Amino acid sequence: MWIRDVEVAGIARLAPMAGISNAPFxxxxxxxxxxxxxxxxxxxxxxxxxxxxxxxIARYLPEERPIAMQLLGADAGLLVAAAELLQEQGASIIDLNMGCPMRKITRQGKGAALMQDVCATAGVIRALRKAVRVPFTAKIRGGWDDDHLNAVEVAQMLEDEGVEAIVVHPRTRSQLFTGKAPWDVIRDVVEAVRIPVTGNGDVTSLAQAREMMALTGCAGVMIGRGALGRPWIFDEGFERLPAPERWAYKRRVITRHIDLIERTFDARYAHNQLRKQLAWYVEAGLPHSNAARHAVHSGRSAEEVKAAYWAWFEEACANALSGETANDCGAERLAWASG
Ligand SMILES: Cc1cc2nc3c(=O)[nH]c(=O)nc-3n(C[C@H](O)[C@H](O)[C@H](O)COP(=O)(O)O)c2cc1C
Structure with missing residues (x-):
């Protein structure tokens, strides 16, 4: 999929998640x-x-480019001024959040509240469209609530106003993130507009991403919660790797993630992020995962958090790869530990 001159190089991409999808992740x-x-x-x-x-939040690492930067707001003038700042900062795409369901956001007219008065929002979009030189996109929901399912109307308005691509998360604002995402709403939007539509909601594997594309006709998929502690979800080859290589892959990715967190954030925020992200890397259903998640989450320093995580990882790795392969795993740990 292309969004004007920006290539979306693959079928699935990470969804924006406040407090989670920061530069390292x-x-x-x-x-x-x-x-x-x-x-x-x-x-x-x-x-x-x-x-x-x-x-x-607006900071990014150069290797992340191309990067879509997502704005949250309701006032056209403020959004235009903010979009100009982000463009100066190198945004490849400006995206408008029209889906955030949180009350503290919607009561200020932002996020999903923008889907309520389509005419007024068209004015905001028009002003932004004039100011934004890079591709301009929006992320919407299915509607405000079950009585106001207007994703199609909103998507058509966005297309008419020159928005170049949209993401649809088909739950309504009042559903928050509960219940099953009704993918048929994505199909309805795809059928109603010509601009590329990305589907989003409850996808936890690339196989499911393909299923969503087949069922709805969407051009690509965004994955949010399904990528927490599993960034390799975006790698076609991961599932096909033999177990020892899969564990080695995880070790490489997690080691790099820790390093990026510690290089990007100050010590306090890095500690906070390590607790959160490493707890997600503790895979559910493996021995001692509940206790390990608790230990990771309650680590009082970055060192404690990392030690708790790696202790679980080594045990899980050794359990998963019995006999000689477990020794391979241990050898790799030593190689990792010695830098
Ligand atoms: C903790 C959290 C924070 C989120 N923050 C944002 C955000 O900043 N912008 C946005 O457009 N959507 C945000 N979302 C919504 C996700 O992008 C996505 O639409 C939603 O999680 C459904 O997709 P999933 O089922 O793949 O998780 C957030 C979701 C979660 C769970």
Whole structure:
């Protein structure tokens, strides 16, 4: 799929997730095969005011490019000013968040609230369209609630106003992230517009991404929660690797992820991120995973968190690869530990 001159190089890409899909995780996902990078939502007012949090969220690593930077806002003037800042910062695509369901966001008219008054939102989109020189995209939901399922109407308005691609997460705002995502809404949008549509919702493997594309006709898929602790989900070859290589692959990716977290963030935020991200890397259903997740999450320093994680990993790796292969795994651990 192409979004004007930006190639989306693959069928699946990482979805934006506030507090999670930061630069280290995005780069890891990209290196595993995620087809395009999208930033977390960046609040337009906070960015213009120079809030350190917003500026941090807007930061990215050069290797992540091309990068879509996602804006959150309701006021046309503020969104235009913020989009200009992001363009100066090198955004390859400007994306507008029209799907965030959180009450503290929607009561300010932002996120999914933009789907409520389609006429008023068309004005916001028009202003942004004039200001945005790079490709301009939007991410929408199925609608506000079951009585207001207007994804098709909103998508057609976006196309008419010059938006170049859309992502559809088909749950309504009131569904938040509960229930099953109704993929037929994605198909309805695909059939109603000519611009590329990316589907999103409950995809946890590339096989499911292909199923979504076959059932809905969407041009690509975004994966959010399914990629937590499993960035290799974007790698076609991962599942086909023999077990020892799969574990070696995981070790490489997790080691690099830790390194990126520690290089990108200050010590306090790095500790916080390590607790969160490494807890996701503890695979459910393996021996001691609950206890390990707890130990990782409650580690009082980065060193404690990492030690708890690697202790679980080594045991899980050795259990998974019995006999000689377990020794291979141990040899690789030593190679890793000695740098
Ligand atoms: C913790 C969390 C944070 C999210 N933050 C954003 C965001 O910043 N921007 C956005 O467009 N969607 C955001 N989403 C929605 C996801 O991009 C995605 O639409 C949703 O998780 C459904 O996809 P999934 O079933 O693959 O997870 C967030 C979702 C979660 C769970």
């Amino acid at each position: 995005r780069l890891i996902a990209r290196e595993c095969g995620s087809a395009l990078t999208t930033s977390e939502e960046i609040d337009a007012i906070s960015l213009i005011r120079g809030s350190p949090v917003a500026l941090d």
